[in-house]
Each structure stands twice: as C-alpha cells, then as structure tokens.
Amino acid sequence: MGWESWIIDTLKRALAYGTPLLWGTLGEIYAERAGVVNLGVEGMMILGALSAFAVAQSTGNPWLGILAASVVGGFAALIHAFFSVTLRANQYVSGLALTIFGLGLSGLLGTSWVGISLKNPLPKATIPGLERIPILGEALFRDHSYLTYIGIVLAVVLWFVLYKTRWGIAIRSVGESPSTADAMGIDVFAVQYLCVIFGGILAGVAGGFLSVEYRPAWTEGMTAGMGWIVIALTIFAAWDPLQAVGGVVLFGALYHLAYRLQAWFPPEFLKLMPYAFAILVLAVAGLRKVKRGAPASLGVPYVRGQR
Amino acid sequence: MAEKRTDAHPDSLASHQNVALLMRDITKVFPGVVANDKVTFELKVGEVHALLGENGAGKTTLMNILYGLYQADSGEIYLYGKRVRIRSPRDAIRHRIGMVHQHFKLVPRHTVAENVVLGLDGAPFLAPARAVEDEILQLGERYGLKVDPKAYIWQLSAGEQQRVEIIKALVRGADILILDEPTSVLTPQEVEELFKILARMREEGHSVIFITHKLDEVMEVSDRVTVMRRGKVVATLSTADVNKPTLAKMMVGREVVFRLKKVACERGQEALVVEDLWALSDRGLPALKGISFSVCRGEILGIAGVAGNGQKELVEVITGLRRATRGKVFVLGDEVTNENPRRIADKGVAHIPEERLKRGIVPEMSVAENLILKRHHRSPFCHGFFLNLRAVKRFAHHAIEEYAIMTPGPDTPAKLLSGGNIQRLILARELSGEPALVIAAHPTYGLDVGATEQIRQILLEQRRRGAAILLISEDLEELMSLADRIAVIFEGEIMGEVSPEAATLEEIGLMMAGEKRRVRR
Ligand SMILES: Nc1ncnc2c1ncn2[C@@H]1O[C@H](COP(=O)(O)OP(=O)(O)O)[C@@H](O)[C@H]1O
Ligand SMILES: [Mg+2]
Numbered sequence: 001m002g003w004e005s006w007i008i009d010t011l012k013r014a015l016a017y018g019t020p021l022l023w024g025t026l027g028e029i030y031a032e033r034a035g036v037v038n039l040g041v042e043g044m045m046i047l048g049a050l051s052a053f054a055v056a057q058s059t060g061n062p063w064l065g066i067l068a069a070s071v072v073g074g075f076a077a078l079i080h081a082f083f084s085v086t087l088r089a090n091q092y093v094s095g096l097a098l099t100i101f102g103l104g105l106s107g108l109l110g111t112s113w114v115g116i117s118l119k120n121p122l123p124k125a126t127i128p129g130l131e132r133i134p135i136l137g138e139a140l141f142r143d144h145s146y147l148t149y150i151g152i153v154l155a156v157v158l159w160f161v162l163y164k165t166r167w168g169i170a171i172r173s174v175g176e177s178p179s180t181a182d183a184m185g186i187d188v189f190a191v192q193y194l195c196v197i198f199g200g201i202l203a204g205v206a207g208g209f210l211s212v213e214y215r216p217a218w219t220e221g222m223t224a225g226m227g228w229i230v231i232a233l234t235i236f237a238a239w240d241p242l243q244a245v246g247g248v249v250l251f252g253a254l255y256h257l258a259y260r261l262q263a264w265f266p267p268e269f270l271k272l273m274p275y276a277f278a279i280l281v282l283a284v285a286g287l288r289k290v291k292r293g294a295p296a297s298l299g300v301p302y303v304r305g306q307r
Numbered sequence: 308m309a310e311k312r313t314d315a316h317p318d319s320l321a322s323h324q325n326v327a328l329l330m331r332d333i334t335k336v337f338p339g340v341v342a343n344d345k346v347t348f349e350l351k352v353g354e355v356h357a358l359l360g361e362n363g364a365g366k367t368t369l370m371n372i373l374y375g376l377y378q379a380d381s382g383e384i385y386l387y388g389k390r391v392r393i394r395s396p397r398d399a400i401r402h403r404i405g406m407v408h409q410h411f412k413l414v415p416r417h418t419v420a421e422n423v424v425l426g427l428d429g430a431p432f433l434a435p436a437r438a439v440e441d442e443i444l445q446l447g448e449r450y451g452l453k454v455d456p457k458a459y460i461w462q463l464s465a466g467e468q469q470r471v472e473i474i475k476a477l478v479r480g481a482d483i484l485i486l487d488e489p490t491s492v493l494t495p496q497e498v499e500e501l502f503k504i505l506a507r508m509r510e511e512g513h514s515v516i517f518i519t520h521k522l523d524e525v526m527e528v529s530d531r532v533t534v535m536r537r538g539k540v541v542a543t544l545s546t547a548d549v550n551k552p553t554l555a556k557m558m559v560g561r562e563v564v565f566r567l568k569k570v571a572c573e574r575g576q577e578a579l580v581v582e583d584l585w586a587l588s589d590r591g592l593p594a595l596k597g598i599s600f601s602v603c604r605g606e607i608l609g610i611a612g613v614a615g616n617g618q619k620e621l622v623e624v625i626t627g628l629r630r631a632t633r634g635k636v637f638v639l640g641d642e643v644t645n646e647n648p649r650r651i652a653d654k655g656v657a658h659i660p661e662e663r664l665k666r667g668i669v670p671e672m673s674v675a676e677n678l679i680l681k682r683h684h685r686s687p688f689c690h691g692f693f694l695n696l697r698a699v700k701r702f703a704h705h706a707i708e709e710y711a712i713m714t715p716g717p718d719t720p721a722k723l724l725s726g727g728n729i730q731r732l733i734l735a736r737e738l739s740g741e742p743a744l745v746i747a748a749h750p751t752y753g754l755d756v757g758a759t760e761q762i763r764q765i766l767l768e769q770r771r772r773g774a775a776i777l778l779i780s781e782d783l784e785e786l787m788s789l790a791d792r793i794a795v796i797f798e799g800e801i802m803g804e805v806s807p808e809a810a811t812l813e814e815i816g817l818m819m820a821g822e823k824r825r826v827r828r
Contacts (some may be wrong), residue, residue: 064544114502166435175424180412183376184426184475185397296416305376 011139012253020206021063022151023249024230027202034195035175039095042227043102048207050106058105062122062212073204081196090299118216159241173294177300225274232278238293326796327514335380342368345536355515357525360535374406375399405476409487415461465492485516495816575604578744578775584634594620596799607776609790617799627651657737667733670722675703706735727758748779
C-alpha cells in the first residue's frame with residue numbers, strides 16, 4: 001500500500017469513527033458552555049442507538065430512526081436538566097445516574113433486537129466537485145455518511161452562533177456568571193434547559209449513527225465508552241466547536257491506528273483506549289492548566305439571591 | 308403589566324408629579340432576621356438620594372427587591388404614581404431601573420461591549436457587540452465615562468469596571484439608577500470622578516439612589532438622605548438640614564465617639580521581615596513584584612491599597628498558604644519562606660483572614676471546635692490520639708467570656724453567629740497564646756460600628772502587649788487611626804511608605820493609583 005492510500009484510508013476511517021464523537025462533543029460543549037456538566041452522554045447515546053435501530057428496522061426508514069434517536073436523547077437530557085437545574089442536584093451524580101440508567105434500560109429493552117442486521121442503513125454520499133481534490137477529496141468528500149458532512153457544517157455553525165451572535169453571548173455568560181446573566185434579564189434556567197436538551201439531541205443522533213450506519217445492528221453496550229471520550233474531547237477542544245473537529249479527527253486517527261495494530265496487541269487494548277484517552281486528556285489538561293478555559297461556573301447550580 | 312388607574316396611590320406622597328419611586332411598607336424576612344421591616348422609601352425625580360446605614364441594616368435587600376432579585380413578603384412599589392410588580396430583573400429593566408451591584412455583575416472573560424449588549428432588547432442577532440460600540444463611546448463622552456468597548460473586563464481596574472456597569476444601565480435607558488456602595492472599591496481620586504459623573508446624571512434628569520455607610524459621602528453628593536437601622540427606616544431628611552454627628556447617631560442608634568486609646572509604644576525586635584518577595588496570582592500572573600518591608604514588635608504596619616493589588620497574595624505567602632517564587636520571609640529572625648502553614652503558625656504567627664467564613668472558621672463545626680482548630684494537636688487539648696474534651700470546653704467558655712462572643716453556647720455551629728461574633732471567635736483563637744506577629748486582613752470589613760470599635764481596640768491592645776501587627780485594610784481612616792506606618796501597595800509593588808501623622812488622604816490616594824514616591828524615613 002502506498003503512502004497516499006494509507007493517508008486516505010486513515011483519514012476516512014478517522015472521520016467515520018469520529019462522526020458520533022463529533023456530534024456528542026458539540027452537544028456537550030453547548031451544555032457545558034451554559035454551565036451544566038452532563039456525564040450522561042454515554043447513556044443518552046446508547047438510548048439513541050437503540051431507538052434509532054428499533055425505529056429504522058420497523059419502518060424501514062433510517063432517517064426516521066435518527067429522528068427517534070434525537071427525540072429520545074433530548075428527553076434523556078431533560079431528565080438531567082430537571083435534576084441538575086431545577087432541583088439543583090449534584091450535576092456529576094445526576095449525569096452518572098443517567099449513564100447507568102441508559103445502559104441498563106437499553107440492555108433490557110434491546111434483547112429482542114439483538115443479532116438482527118439492519119435492512120437499509122443510512123446511505124452514503126459523495127460531494128461532487130470537491131471529491132476530485134487530490135488525496136483530500138477522496139479522503140474527506142467521498143463515500144461518507146450524510147451525518148458526517150452535516151456534523152462538520154454544524155460545528156462551523158455552532159462556533160459562529162457561540163461567538164458572533166446574541167444567543168452566543170447569552171449562553172457563554174450563563175456559563176461564566178449566571179448571576180450576571182440573571183441581573184441583565186436573561187432567563188438562566190431557560191438557557192440551561194435549552195442547552196442541555198440540545199446537547200441530548202446531538203448525543204442521541206450520535207448514538208443513532210452507530211446503530212443505523214457505523215455498525216448497522218444493535219448490540220448491548222455498543223457505545224463502548226464513546227460517551228467518556230466525548231467528555232474528554234470537550235475539555236481537549238477547550239469548549240470550542242471548531243477545535244472539536246480537530247480533536248475528533250485526531251482521536252479517530254489514533255483509534256484507527258490502534259485498530260491496525262491489533263495483530264500485535266491483545267483486543268482488550270482497543271477496549272481500553274477510550275478510557276485511557278479520557279484519563280490522559282484530563283491529566284494533560286490538568287498539567288497545562290487547560291481548566292482555566294473552562295466556563296467559570298461550570299457544575300455550580302444557580303440560585304438567585306443566594307450569598 | 309395591567310395596572311388600573313384606580314391602583315394609583317391616592318395620598319399626597321405619590322400624587323406629586325415629581326416622585327419617581329415610592330416603596331411603601333416593604334417587609335422582607337430571611338431565616339432568623341427581618342431584613343426590611345415596613346420600610347417606606349421615596350425618591351424624587353432628578354435627585355441624588357443617599358441610603359445610609361450600617362452593614363446589615365437592610366439597604367441592599369431593599370434595593371434587590373426594587374431590582375426584582377428578591378420578592379418582598381409584603382409592601383407595594385409605585386413608579387411615577389403607578390403601582391407596579393417587579394418579579395425579575397427583566398421587569399426592573401423594562402421599568403427603566405438600573406442597578407450597579409456592590410459586587411459587580413460582569414463576565415470577566417468577555418469584552419466591555421459583550422457585557423453591555425448581554426440581554427439588551429433590540430440588539431441585532433448577528434455581531435451584537437459591534438453594534439453597541441459606538442453607543443458606549445458616545446455615552447462615555449456625554450457622561451465622562453471613558454472606557455474602551457473592546458477591552459476585556461479582567462483587564463480593567465475596579466473604577467473602570469464600575470463605569471461599564473453604569474454604561475450598562477444607561478444603554479438600557481435607566482431613569483432610576485441604584486448604586487450599591489459604589490465607593491468601596493475606588494481610590495479617593497476615583498471617588499471624586501464618580502461624584503462628577505453623578506452630578507452630570509442629575510443634570511440629565513436621572514434619579515439616583517446612592518447606598519453608603521460613609522457620612523462624608525452623604526454630605527458631599529446627596530440632596531436627601533434616608534437612614535436605616537436594623538431593617539427599619541429611622542428618618543428621611545434633606546441633607547442641607549443635617550450634620551454628621553446627627554446622622555451618625557441615627558445610623559448607630561447611640562452617641563458615637565470615635566476615640567481610640569492609642570498609647571505610645573516602644574519599637575522592639577523585628578518580628579517580620581520580608582525581602583524582595585515575588586509570587587504568582589491564581590491566574591498565574593505576577594501578583595507580588597519584589598516586596599520588602601519589616602514590622603517590629605510594638606508597632607502596626609498598615610498596608611493600604613485598592614483590593615486586588617496583591618494584598619491577598621502577600622498575606623498568603625507570609626502565612627505559608629501560597630508559594631513565593633522568589634524572595635525571603637523571616638519571622639523573629641528565622642527564615643520561614645515556603646514553610647508549611649502549621650509550622651509558621653507555631654512560630655507565633657496569628658492570621659485573621661480576609662474571607663472570614665471561608666478561611667476563618669469551619670462553618671458547620673461548633674464554636675468550641677473552631678476555637679481550638681489551631682491548637683487541637685497540642686496539650687492541653689489532646690492526649691496522644693484523643694481530644695481532651697473537658698479542656699476544650701473549659702477553654703471555650705473562657706474565650707467566649709473574654710471576647711464577649713454572643714452565642715447560645717460552645718456547641719452551637721459557628722455559621723449561626725453574626726459577622727461580628729464570628730470575627731471575635733477568630734480573634735479569640737488566633738490571639739490565645741500571645742502571638743509575636745498578627746497578620747490582620749480587613750479585620751473590620753462588613754462589621755457594625757460597635758464590633759469595629761471593639762476589634763480595633765483589641766488590635767491596639769495586642770500592640771501594647773508587644774505584638775507586631777501587619778494590618779491590611781481598604782479603609783484609609785482605619786489605617787490612619789491605628790497604624791504607626793502606612794505602606795501603599797499597587798500592582799504588587801510598594802509605592803511608598805508614609806507616617807499617618809504627616810500624610811494626607813490625597814497623597815495616599817495618588818499612591819494607590821500607582822504614583823510612586825520617595826520613601827520618607
Ligand atoms: N440572601 C440572604 N439570605 C439570608 N439572609 C440575608 C440575605 N441577604 C441579606 N440577608 C440578611 O439581611 C440583613 C440585611 O442585609 P443587607 O440588606 O445586605 O444589609 P446592608 O446592605 O445594609 O449591609 C442582614 O442581617 C443579612 O445577613
Ligand atoms: Mg449591602
């Protein structure tokens with residue numbers, strides 16, 4: 001294999017594997033920018049994966065599956081928003097509970113879907129014109145899922161919204177200093193609810209991608225720790241949607257290389273990767289003090305007038 | 308808001324065309340305290356109205372109710388004669404009320420323009436910050452509020468941040484502007500500038516509520532003054548008809564005699580020597596840049612300066628809570644640079660920290676436990692692994708009596724005490740065992756006049772006993788009356804040192820703003 005096809009192959013696989021990570025990370029970035037940590041990504045993704053598969057298989061339409069996944073993801077996030085924003089429960093505990101709940105419930109409800117392969121998965125698309133750019137065209141613009149292209153466009157749009165619009169200022173201000181936003185007439189609860197739910201919708205789609213496109217079937221626990229990579233990537237990307245694209249491609253490539261090296265390493269190594277990566281990112285973030293870039297009120301429930 | 312005309316307040320007070328605001332019989336109860344007790348407050352159009360009261364009198368609570376941050380338990384609010392309900396800051400803004408909070412409501416990591424445009428009705432969806440830049444500059448011209456719209460808040464001085472807050476209110480068309488203790492973070496010169504701005508606003512027809520506990524400021528800027536004490540209004544008067552002693556008496560509820568018994572003391576051995584000290588702030592920026600000074604037994608060295616100029620870091624480095632990156636600290640001749648806090652404390656260093664609740668006590672633990680925190684590991688409070696509870700109790704009873712700590716008993720959680728009593732508790736703990744060096748950071752901040760007097764008296768008593776005292780304070784009057792020498796700190800450097808007898812407030816103010824002067828010995 002020549003180096004060109006090697007690069008093309010790596011990039012292609014990185015993007016495919018990275019697509020659910022990108023959707024999940026973009027969603028988590030928005031939730032955390034509004035000051036709410038949601039450790040329930042893994043749970044929302046797995047619920048999204050199961051509902052996408054079930055609906056796609058029953059209706060024969062994979063897009064309806066993705067829609068179902070986004071709705072389910074949004075509802076799961078709503079639970080987290082209710083506990084962490086309205087009841088002001090500990091966000092970390094609430095998020096962890098959501099992950100455990102999602103993994104358990106999907107396992108329970110999914111038994112009858114195990115072992116079936118999906119009739120018609122999401123189609124792939126090629127972007128005419130761009131695909132003819134040498135090397136990059138073939139790697140980035142040929143035979144990718146629609147969700148991959150949409151995800152990258154979404155990253156740009158979300159970056160723009162965050163930094164260049166009214167909404168963006170409101171969201172960032174809520175995450176930095178909710179009491180300031182409140183004093184300026186922003187409905188802090190509404191912003192936090194919307195951002196958390198939006199994050200859940202994206203996480204749901206991320207899960208749906210896995211079961212109706214990446215591996216068009218349902219297996220229990222098929223997210224395999226991706227939710228935790230999302231949490232790590234959110235920090236790695238310094239809560240910036242554009243940097244998230246870079247982080248996702250980088251991790252996707254790493255994962256692909258590890259996959260290639262499977263002949264020399266035990267398969268457990270591959271399963272270990274997401275968690276090892278998450279720990280590594282947190283350690284590096286700690287050393288480099290990346291945490292300084294975190295929204296200042298991240299994880300702190302807001303109570304008006306509390307001293 | 309659907310007020311009917313019949314809702315309009317009928318009697319003479321509000322029927323006057325020139326009444327901008329009437330708050331009537333406002334009551335607000337917090338657990339354990341009536342913060343506002345049937346408070347009635349009236350603001351005329353185009354006046355600067357001072358709201359005067361000691362800390363805890365209920366001034367902020369009343370204004371937070373007006374701004375929609377709190378809901379009153381009972382009482383009514385009328386704006387220009389019409390009854391209104393204000394349920395959130397959004398409502399208040401819509402009624403053209405603006406508030407500059409004591410602790411600024413600004414997002415430090417955003418720019419001035421971003422802060423101004425946050426939540427602003429009518430701002431464009433795209434590039435909203437750019438859209439207000441011109442307006443910020445124009446308002447700056449008109450009212451003398453100069454500030455760069457593209458600057459980040461964290462880059463600005465407290466005075467500049469305050470201007471941003473005022474601009475925020477003006478951009479929203481505020482007719483009524485509330486300023487909560489606006490001078491507490493300013494240098495004397497910045498205070499003068501603020502007063503000019505207020506005069507300008509009065510000319511332009513705004514009505515201003517000016518909250519303060521400083522009598523001089525009331526006399527200087529206000530047209531009328533409302534005095535509050537313990538949640539109640541004592542009186543509303545025309546400033547021209549009152550004088551400072553009368554106001555002081557109303558505010559405190561008794562005759563105030565500002566007299567401190569300061570006896571001459573002999574300077575003894577050097578208890579604290581600091582040499583070329585450097586340290587970083589939490590953000591990793593240099594906070595101390597080569598600080599040197601010494602304090603002798605029997606003297607008080609005051610450190611003056613606007614908050615955030617390195618005072619906090621200085622205290623933390625001396626007490627071992629923060630690493631010095633360069634330089635040396637000596638206590639009683641022994642080097643203690645970057646030693647651990649317990650070892651420094653055991654050398655005879657008392658620390659009265661700036662954040663009482665966070666660093667002075669463990670709020671959930673009892674008064675008795677808090678009293679022995681520093682010495683629980685030593686006799687008589689422990690025998691090996693076990694605490695000697697009887698000794699702890701005995702010590703607690705003794706301390707409660709000696710320092711007049713008002714508490715139901717030694718087992719009460721410390722958090723239930725009032726600010727003044729928490730401070731007495733901290734003093735009782737820190738000063739037991741006769742320390743050679745006392746580091747006192749803002750020891751009377753936020754305390755009422757009685758507690759303030761007592762704590763100053765205690766510090767002077769320690770000086771007389773022969774302790775060296777490093778007193779960090781933003782209150783220049785406190786420094787002038789207690790300190791033997793005053794050093795002024797600005798951006799992590801000592802600007803100079805003066806003696807309180809010879810220096811003027813103006814001189815110190817200039818140094819607080821960064822003007823260096825030759826050290827006069
Ligand atoms: N959010 C709150 N929760 C509980 N108690 C409060 C709260 N805000 C104020 N208080 C209490 O109400 C009283 C009045 O406080 P405040 O209005 O801040 O006084 P001032 O502004 O005059 O110094 C104080 O005893 C204070 O402890
Ligand atoms: Mg106050």
